[in-house]
Amino acid sequence: MTPIRFEADYGGMWDALAEQLKVAEAGKPVDGALLASRYRRVCEHLALAQSRAYPIHLMARLESLAQDAHRILYRRQDYGLAALGHLLRVKLPQTVRDQRRYVLLAFLLFTVPLVISFLMAWLTPDFALRVMDAQQLRRMSSMYADGSSAVGRLREASTDWQMFGYYIFNNIGIGLRCFGAGILAGVGSAFVLLFNGLQIGTVAGYLQRDGLGHNFWPFVATHSAFELTGIVLSGAAGLRIGLSWLSPGRRSRLEALKVAARESIPIIYAAFFLLLVAAGFEAFWSSAAWVEPWVKFLVAGLCWLLVVLWLGLMGRGMHRAG
Incomplete structure (x- = not known):
């Protein structure tokens, strides 16, 4: 030739x-x-x-x-800044939208008991005691009492850094339970979502009835955008795992679990990222008594907007890798 x-x-x-x-x-x-x-x-x-x-x-x-x-x-294939940026900007929000049925189901399982328990604890004097014991409720009242130098801080924690570690442990723990319990045919994740929604709503309603809402709402407003969304996404990933085992379709149960696990990993990444951000806000911003409530509410609105835009719009029209 x-x-x-x-x-x-x-x-x-x-x-x-x-x-x-x-x-x-x-x-x-x-x-x-x-x-x-x-x-x-x-x-x-x-x-x-x-x-x-x-x-x-x-x-x-x-x-x-x-x-x-x-x-x-x-060339070296690692999670450098560019790869991490692509993961956050494209892969995670795309996957969350792809799994929107499970996200919606997790959202309902979490928010419906939250709203109902809030109304019941706010309007009914003894409802909170049916959900939580008196010692837990007294602890909540002391955390959001007037005159505290740091709102929402545990009495045994003396610094914001200690609370930051506590919030990471607590938030990630909730996320892991929401996700890991999904292996029980999705029932475990549903239970964890219902339970956490019930507890959060009860605490909010109890503190509102107890006259401490003016301290509680500015505290939770900002980090709730990240924390509540992270809990819902963790539950959605757990439901994806559990329901794939319960209803594998034409696949074998083992193959269905493998596919579900692969599709759930980006959702867990998104959830844990949000929970980590929530811990940072909760420790260093939400607890700051010197910040005016209206400022916290303004920042909270911006945070909710950012979360919605991130999960709803980021990565649209871009190539779906892998």
């Missing part, structure tokens, strides 16, 4: 690879399997060109393509 015929037969593929490499260099997603296949073909063509002593310009072109493709394919 002459060099001219060789280049005419395969030049189109070389051009396609060069274009694909430009896209990859720009940080945009490409078809990795296709890129690897073209890279192997170019290596084969380079070996042929060298063995047949084709012109220097032809071998230089193939060498350049092979080197560029090798650099793209074998």
